[in-house]
Structure formats: C-alpha cells, structure tokens
Amino acid sequence: MAQGTRRRPLVADKRYATAGRGTQGNGTARKSKPRPKSNAKPRKSGWFGLFRSGRKGGGGGGRGPRKPQKPKTLLGKLLAMVLAPFRWAFRLAWGFTWRIGMISAALVALAVGYHYMKLPEVAELLDGRARGSVTLTDRNGEVFAWRGDQFGGVVTSDTVSPYLKNAIVATEDKRFYRHFGVSPRGVASAVRINLREGRGPLSGHGGSTITQQTAKLLCLGVVYDPTEWESERAYERDCRQGSLWRKAKEAIFAMAMEAKYTKDEILSIYMNRAYLGGGAYGAEAAAQRYFGKSANQVDASEAAMLAGLLTAPSTLAPTNNLQRSQDRAATVLRLMQEQGYLTTSEMRSAQNSPAVLSEAAAARAGGYFADWVMDTIPDFFGSETTEDVVIRTTIDQRLQRAAEDALNHVFDTKVRKGSKAQAAIVVMSADGAVRAMVGGRKSRVSGVFNRATQAKRQTGSAFKPFVYATALELGYSPLDRVLDAQYCLDVPGSGQWCPKNYTRKFYGEVTLARALRDSLNIPAVKVSEAVGRDLVRRVAGDFGLDSELAAGPALALGASESTLIDMTGAYAGILNGGSSVTPYGVTELTLIGDNTPMMGASGGLGERVIQTKAARELIWMMEQVVSQGSGRRAQIPGWQAAGKTGTTQAARDAWFVGFTADYVAGVWMGYDDNTPLSGVTGGGLPADIWREVMVRVHDGLPPKPLPMIAPKPIAPPPQPQPQRRQRPNVGQELGRAVDGLLRDIFGN
Template sequence: MAQGTRRRPLVADKRYASSGRGAQSKPAARTRKPRAKAAGKVRKGGFFGLFGQRKARAGGSGGGGRGPRKPKSALGRLVWLLLTPFRWAFRLAWGFTWRIGMISIALVGLAVGYHYLKLPEASALLDGRARGSVTLTDRNGEVFAWRGDQFGGVVTADTVSPFLKNAIIATEDKRFYRHFGVSPRGVASAVRINLREGRGPLSGHGGSTITQQTAKLLCLGVVYDPDEWESERAYERDCRQGSLWRKAKEAIFAMAMEAKYTKDEILSIYMNRAYLGGGAYGAEAAAQRYFGKSANQVNAAEAAMMAGLLTAPSTLAPTNDLQRSQDRAATVLRLMQEQGYLTTAEMRSAQDNPAVLSEAAAARAGGYFADWVMDTIPDFFGSETTEDVVIRTTLDQRLQRAAEEALAHVFETKVREGSKAQAAIVVMSADGAVRAMVGGRKTQVSGVFNRATQAQRQTGSAFKPFVYATALELGYSPLDRVLDAQYCLDIPGSGQWCPQNYTRKFYGEVTLARALRDSLNVPAVKISEAVGRDLVRQVAGDFGLKSELAAGPALALGASESTLINMTGAYAGILNGGSSVTPYGVTELALVGDSTPLMGASGGLGERVIQTKAAQELIWMMEKVVSEGSGKRAQIPGWQAAGKTGTTQAARDAWFVGFTADYVAGVWMGYDDNTPLSGVTGGGLPADIWREVMVRVHDGLTPKPLPMTAPKPIAPPPQPEPQRRQRPNVGQELGRAVDSLLRDIFGN
C-alpha cells in the first residue's frame, strides 16, 4: 500500500437491514440517554424530607421519569392544573398516613406484648373479690342470708350450663368467637345507637366485647394498693371510667388477653368475676343466691335471667324487682332464639314459665336479723373479712315468718290507712337466743334503721316489773299492801312532783299484785322509794337494761330509755328464774372448709340477779296482768301468758313485753319522730300484735304452764282475846246482900 494512502477502517456489517432505501448512507439517530440524576438521584427537602427520601420515578411513557405528561389541549392543561393541588395533597396525606400507621402498629404491638408478658395463668384470675363472703345459716343449718362478696366457686365454659354460656354470648357479644378482642362493628353500632338516642357517641352503649369487659373487670391488671389509692372506692371508680383513652387501653389489654388465653378461658374468667347483683360475684354464687342450685343445673329461663343481670345487676336483681328481672330474661330468650341457641318452642316454653326465686333468695339478704348479727361480730369476721366465713345463727325461719305475718295482719286490719306509725318485734328463748326480729313495717329490707336494736325509747310502765322484782328480792310479798292515794315528793330544782294514775283515780289500799296488774303509778313510786332507787337501778341494770337510767323518782314509771331487744332480754331473765341474759344471734362462726369454729355463742345466761322464789312470784303477778288486768288483749287461747304493758307520756311509745313457758316476745310501737300515737296504749295495738305473733309461734306446740309460784296467804295479825265475863250466882249474891243488911241492923 502506497505511503499516505489511508486504509479504510474495518467495520462490521449491519446486523439488520434498513427499512428504507439508502439507509446505510445515513448515520443512526442519537438516542438520548436518561440522565443519571433522573435515574438515581434522591430528591431532598420539602415536607417528605421529614420522613425520609423519595426516589424520582424513572421511565414512563414519554415522561422520561418526570411524572404524568401534560395534556396538549388547552382544556386538558386547565384541568391538569386544577387537579395538581389535590394530587399533591393526596401524596402528602398518603405518605403521612402509612408512616404514622406503621409507627402506631409498632407501638400497639409493643404494648400488647408488654401486657402479654405480665398476664398470669388464667386460673389465677378466676376469683377477683377484694372481700370474702359471709354465709348465714339458721338454727337448723339452712342458708337464709349472705353478706360480703359472695363467691360460690369456680366455673368454666365447659362445666357451666350450656344455657347460661349461650345466654351470655347472645346477650353480651354474639361475635365473641370471631373477633380478636375488639369488634369495630360493635363499636360502630354502639356509636350509631347512642347518637340516635340523643347521647354522646361514648355515652350509653359501649360496644365492648366480652374480652374488653373482662379487661375492665381485671382493672387492666392493676391491683389495689392502699398506699397508692385514697380508698377502695376511688380504685374501683378508676377501673370503671369510660374515657376514650381508657377505652384504648382496654382494647390493647383485651388483645393481649386474646393472644395469651383461649376464648373459653376468657369466658371463664368473665363468668367468675362478673357481678350479678345481690352480693353475688360469679355465675355459681348467683345461681346459688337466686335459685338455690349450681350454675351447671340452671335451665334456659334461669340462665336468661342471670345473663340479663349483666346489663344492670343492682337494678335488675330479682331480689329487688322480680317482675323486671323476668321481663329482661324474656328479651334474652328472644336473642337466644334469633341466634340459633334455642328453638322457637323452647323460647316460648321458657318465657311462659319464667324463673322464680328460691325460698332463701325470696327472703332477700336476711333482713334486720342478719344486719344485727353482722353488727355483733368483729369486722375482720364480717364486713372486712377476706376469707369465706359461715355463721350459724339462732334464727328460726318459721318464727320469723310468724312475726312478719302478724305485724302485717294487724296493720292491715286495725291501723288506719296511711298511718306512718312504726313497730318492732323481737322473739327469743329464755336464754337470750333471738329467734325472730322485725325492725320496722317494711320487713323485706336490708341495711336500714333497725328499731328493734337501734331505737332508744322510753319504756313507760313496762319498767315496773323491775321495781317489784327488787321488792320481792328484799322479802316483800305480792300480797303486801300499799296505799294508793295522793302522794307528792319534793324534787330538788323542780319543786313538788305528784304522780297520777292513768285513770286519774285513787284506789286506796291495794296489794302489790293488784298495783302491777292495773299498772297503778302511785304504788310503784312508793315501793321504789321504799326499797331505794339505787337498788332498783342496780337490779334493772343487772337484768340487761344498761342505758343511763333516770335518777329521780320517775325511774319507777319508766322514764328511762331502752332498746326493744334489751327490754325483751330483761324479761327473759325473769322467765328463766332470775338470771341475767345477753341476747345473742350467733352460735358458731367458722371458715369455709374448717371444722374448728373460730367463735362460739355470742351471749346467753349470765349471773343470777334475784332468787328463783322472787322470780316465780313476779311471774305470778305478771300472769295476772294478762289474765285479769291491763294486758287482757294479749291472752293466748290454751296457754298461760305473763307480761306487762307500757305507755309513755303523751303516748309517744307503746309497749307490750311478755312470755309463755317457751318464748319471750317484745313489741314496740310509735313514730320515728316522736309524734304521739292516737288512741294507742300498750294494752291496745301492741298487745294485739304480741298475741298475733305468739299464736303463730305456738301453733302446733303443746301448752306448758308458766314457772310461777303463788304467794302464801298473809295471816291477819293476832288479836288479844277478850276477857270472858262470868255469869253471876244469884243465890250467893242474895246471901251476901242479906248478910250485909243484918250487920247494918244488929251490928257485928
């Protein structure tokens, strides 16, 4: 090759033929390469710089990675410009939302995990009571009352009656087995209902699942600490608050429970912890409380009633309003039928035969007697106990019914309609064992003022037996006489005091027996003054009248105050032969499952106050009150009875206290505000109530004579015998007269 001649470069032939003619002579068009920045550079700054870095989109139809192509038409460009802010806002919101959502999910997950790790085994959460329970049984061992937080024992979703399990799910959370602890549908439905009913979105229906309700019952795992909380009430108030933040915390705790426990374990915790009214916590306690049977034995009607209580346990409790509870149960039965748990025939049968209370449940919580018993035992065995306690009492439920029926009968038949007068009754044995107690006209109550044990009232003439008991102990006889006539005493600082009889009459010289029989005031004061007020006060106090007794002469007329139970106990001392008694209601107290009692009888016989002879003579005198005197209306056909009436000044109080050989009973009647009774004395309505009570109490019993002794007749004082005059001898007298005459005539 000649020098300077340039060789043509070697090039490969074109792999593909040109589509057009002369293509080989035209150089290929340069392809514009995308800039490296467009493909890989990170756009910084702006709002998204706060959250991270956003890569620019690469590629795209004709966009070169620059986003959507602008429309070419004028109208399209205008629309594009108008939509640009919305597109930007959407991208901004989306970027914010998914990042916040991811952060929230992470935080919720951490919170759920935290609670999950702290949750104990399910078995440790079944009994959540802060206090123990107190079960009261009568003298025969039958349960008649409960106090404290009653817990009947553990039930599970497998052991409880299927009717009860289904009723709870149908009523409280029909999607229980399908959700994860929180039901968005339930919450939305509850909000819609609340708004439709004119309430706030979170007021009223809560939409809580059973799991959430269980979380609330567990107080989100927070245990009561007396050092941290002002009171247990404050702790419970915090547990039950319904703020939005609290609801969120409940939801997290509920999800932790769903992760930790099975559905049946959660349901078991709920059934054991839920309050079902009447002091019953848990299904077993409620079944025993209301129906006297175990929770695995309740039928459809009973289960529906129990499930219906979950909405408002105190208001709907059958012991408060049985009809309202039955109406709610009918609604629960309908829900069970709609959700397939009952057939239509089963639903109708249960609705036509609603649940009714057991006999013990119908008696509510034991009324006045149970309240009194709880007041007589130490708090750590009663209202503040953390153990389950059983108390055996002296109550006789037959006698209790007798007292309640008698009171109702007299007020229905002999007291004017609308009267606000009250009455109280106590029935006891001679040793002070209280068998029945009524503290007011409303008998089916609990936790209210008890007029039998709490009302201090003037005793009136019902106090007089203790004046005569003092006299008899000192050797007086019921047949001794005292003058009933005008009698006045000078009272220091008060002037002259002249007692008057109720009849405003005086009866002259009367025996002590008649003075008590007719309730004469002047003889009672005279005897009290004769034996000494201090001694009368001592005898009355030893018999159990411990309240501050009057210091003046009006002591003999019952100016002092006493409770009905103490007055009845004092009369029991007379019946038992003169020994004091302490009224009591507890015979034995023990922990559940413990065979050794922690406490025995809380009262009973005490020391002797007067001799048996004096007591029996006093009973003889008091028997005359009923058989012949002011207490005639208290007579019991076929039975000997003794007692005493009592009416205070202006008839503010009326009493009748008395006894047979078997029982002592006391009746008080009056107004709580001390308004005088209209036309009522102790020998009137109180004696009627006493008779009605004792007739029922002694029904079926064999009459027994009273332990009384009639006094020996008092012999009149010996009178000096008159000197006997001798009959004159006529012959001797005539001879002496002749001799005297001859001597006068003839001398000696």
C-alpha cells in the same frame, strides 16, 4: 411553501424508535435528543406532596412537569399570606402527631405484648372465688343461710343457659363480638351521656367493654399479697379505682386478653368472677342463691334478672328489693328483643311472668337473723374471711316461720292496706338463745335496717316491771298498797311535773299487783321514788337495759330508749329466776375440715340480779296483766302467760313483751319516722301479734305452768281486846294461901 402545497401536521417526533415506524427515509432509527437535566429536586409524593403543592396530584416523582400556574390576583396573594402561617402550623402539627402516634402505637404494642406473655391459661382464671365462705346452720344443724361465695361452681359460655349469655352481652356490651377489647364508640357515647347529665366526662358511665370489666375483676393481673397490702380491702379498693391512668392500663390489659383468649373464653371468665349481689360471685352462685337452680337452667326472665344485677348488684339484688330487680329485668328483656335475641312475643311473655325468688332461695337469704349473727362475730371469721367457715346458730326455723306467718296474718287482717307501719319480733329461750327474729315486715331480706336490733325506741310502760322488781328485791310484797291520787314533783330545770294515768282517773289505795296489772302511772312513779331511782336504774342495767337511762322521775314510765332484743333479753332474766342474760345467736364456729371449734357460744346466762323469790313474785304480778289486766288480748288458750304492755307518748311506739314457761317473745310496732300510731296501744295490735306468734310457737307442745309464787296474804294487824273485870274466886284464893303456909313450914 408554495400555495396549494399541503402542510405537514405539527406533531412531536417520536421519542422512541419502534420497529417499522419512526425511521428516517434510509431506514435508520432517529435519535431523540436527550432532555436537559433539571437542577430542581423532585417533589415528594403522597400527603406531603399534597401539602407542599397545595393541590391534589401535585409534585414530581415521575409524574410529569407541573402545569403552569396562573398569576395570582392581589386578593389571592393576600389570602395566601394570611393562610400561610396556618398551613405551616398544620404541617408542623401533623408531622409531630404522626410521629408521636407511631411511637405511642409501638409502646402500646410492647405493653400489650408484655401482658400477653404474662397471662395464664384460661382455666386458671375461671375460679371466681375471691374470698372464703360462711355457712350458717340452725340449732338442728340444717343449713339455712350462706355468706360469701358458697356456690362457686365454674361455668363457661357453652354450659350456661343461652338466655343468660345473650342477656349479659345485650346489657353490658352489645358490640362485644366486634371490637378488639376497647370500644371507642362506647367510650364516646359514655362521655356524651355523662356530659349531658352534668357530670365529668369520666364520671358515671365508663363505656367499658366486657373485656375491660374482666380486666378489672382480674385486678390487671395483680395477685393479692398480704405483705404488700395493708388489707385485702385496700387491695380491692386499688383494683377498682377509676383514674384516667388506670383506665389506660385497663385498656392495654384488655387488648392483651383479646389477643390471648377467644371471645367466649373472656365471657366465661367474666361470668365466673362478676359480683351479682347477695354475697354471690359468679353466675352459678347467683342462680343457686336466687332461684335454687343451676345457671344452665335459668329461663329468659331469670337470666334477665341476673344480667340486670351487673350494674348495681347490692342495690338491685332481689333479696333486698324484688320489685326493683324485676323492673330492671324488664329493661334487659327489652334490650334483648331490640338486639334480636328474643322475639317480641318472647319478650312480652317474660315481662308478664317476672322471675321470683324460689322458696329455698328466699329462706337461704338468712334474713335479719343471719345479718345480726354476722355482725356479732369478728370480721376475720365473717365478712372478711378468707377461709370456709361454718357457724352453728340458735335459730329454730319452725319458730322463725311462726313469727313471719303471725306478723303477716295480723297485718293482712287487722291493719289497713297501704299502711307504712313497721313491726319487729324476737323470740328467745330463757337463757338468751335467740330462736327467731323479724326485723321488719319484709322478712326475707338481707343487708337492710334491722328494727329488732338497731332501732332504739322509748319503752313506755314495758319498763315498769323493773321498777317493781327493785321493790320486791327490797322486801316489798305484791300486796303492799300505794295511794293512786294527785301527785306532783318538782323537777330541777323543768318545774313541776304531775304524772297522769292513761285513763285520766285516780283509783285510790291499790296494791302493787293491781298497779302493774292496770299499768297505772302514778303508783309506778311513787314506788320508784320510794326505792330510789338510782337503784331502779341499776337493776334495769344489770338486766341488760344498759343504754342511757333517764335521770328524772319519768324513768319509771319508760322515758328511756332500748332495742327490742335488749328488752326481750331483760324479760328472759325475769323468767329464768332473776339472772341476767346476753342474747346470742352463735353456739359454735368451726372451719370446714377442722372439728376443733374456733369460737363458742357468744352469750348466755350472767350474774344474778334479783333473788329467785322476788323474780317469781314478779312473774305472778305479770301473769295478772295477761289474765286480768291491760294485756288480756295476749292470752294463749291452755297456757299460762305473763307480760307487759307499753305505749309511749303520742303512741309513737307500742310494745308487748312476755313469756310462757318455754319461750320469751317481744313485739314492737311503730313508724320509722316516729309518726304517731293511730288507735294503737301496746295492749292492742302488738298483743295480737304476740299471741299469734306464741300460739304458733307452742303448737304441739304440752302446756307448762309458769314458775311463779303467789304472795302470802297479809294478815290484818291484831285488834286490842277489851279487858273484862273478873269476880274473885274465894276457893282458889284459900287454896293458894294454904299452899304457901305449908311451903313455909316444911320447905320446898
């Protein structure tokens, strides 16, 4: 090319002809040369293309030729050789994983669809009743306690209080309205908490959503069939198992529910079926049980208390521990404020005014007496009933309030604040019908330790009346005498044993009546040894003290253990004239809709133990205890009363058991851990409690005399009279001689 001639730019020819452009000089389109076909297969696009090419955007599939790669350095080649197995393993694992994932997703979808098709309409699931109910009425037919789902009214998320709805969501599942039935985030959080607390990943916190909890309450759609399960308890145990496989099934069922029902419908099912303690299933049952109002009327503090029960219903139930329930409710209120359901001022106001049991709800808990009654009836009529049962009991609610008020009065006025000492009270009729029962200082509770029926404690001198009952039955008189002086016995295996009186004094020759009146120990042991320990043990056992009685001479001093209800029942046998009684609380059991009783009275009068005369003389002796002796603090103005004090070794137990003509009452006081009482004897605080109880019990009743017999005074033995010498009467002797002579002459 000549110098100065302008060179044409080096540009590629147009591949495709366009109108008016890219034509030859003659106006015809220039034909482009066809591209040679390549034998190489087109590279896959997407993730596999990325893995094969090693860089994003690589691969064929119409994306143009690959850019030429720079020759690898020796280091690069070595690195590629090292990473090659890992790249291959990752590609293999990924291919395996996504295929398994697709198969798993398909199986899950099929399982969800299967459960979806089987789920009933939501209305069929709203009835939260899983069992029958037990209604307990007092001696007058008035309802005073329930067990089971008595209030099972149906509620929905639209009809309950908004506070309750929000409290449940805030406490149990704050993402409830955002997840699809399972919350991976919640599960991960629960696993993290469990591991941090030293448990297994699935032990403890489960991370279950409300939908999953509802699925568990529905037993994953499995209905109880008596022919398939050993018992309903076994069915429920299977429903509540927490294995990994069970969790997976639960998640599938939850997703099916999410597809079938709305969120509010799922929440409604949950609120009707969740157990909330105190025998209450469902929000309506719990609101009625604890607050005496409907679930649509509860305020923020009450709603928080109900929602707080969901984590541990039996432990946190306000009928068991109100303070613990209130503390949990305060936490729920804080969660509601953090999630925007309450303002800060509303939260503080609710926390400063925590929910409390209504008076009616507190009474309807039934307390110790209701628990005792439920323990005395067969389980298929009680805790495991599937029927609606009505139990008519012996309790008198006026007497129950009297016992509770008396206990509170004495502890408020005569016991130092902060004392952990406990007390129990039983009031019954002479036939053994229990009219009131207090099993501890917290009287309005259920499901806790009952010291009136479950605590076996040494009886001390409260046992002595049965020693003297044995003597009176054998013909002894209350006025017979016994020597109160130093007295020792050789006990096999223990050596010499010398009983002492409480005062550490001796009183010489005393009557049996005085020995009991002043609770002297030595005369009691002597009488027991005189009549025979075996006979004393038999009489006490026949009166109902049939626990393992002591075999040694300390039997007479109450070394054996007994429950308060058994001791009170034994004293009732003395009051009724010498017949044993079985304490009872049930008079009739029926099913709702059926007037035919399924069960009658569970106790009452038994066989005669001692004669009526002996029993009435013993009552006279026991009346002396109250009127003149160690039980003077138990005197009731205007009433005759009889009873006996009891104090055990080191004052670990203090008793007073006694009666009037109408009622028998027993009081025990002590510490649960056997700590000795400080300055307390049976004639002290227990006698005060007994008096306060009986004063309230007899309020408004006309006084009646005790059925007692005073012993006849024992006539002193006749003294021998000195014989006086008489002078002979001559006239009388002459007359007797003449009479004899005439009989001989004339005959008779």
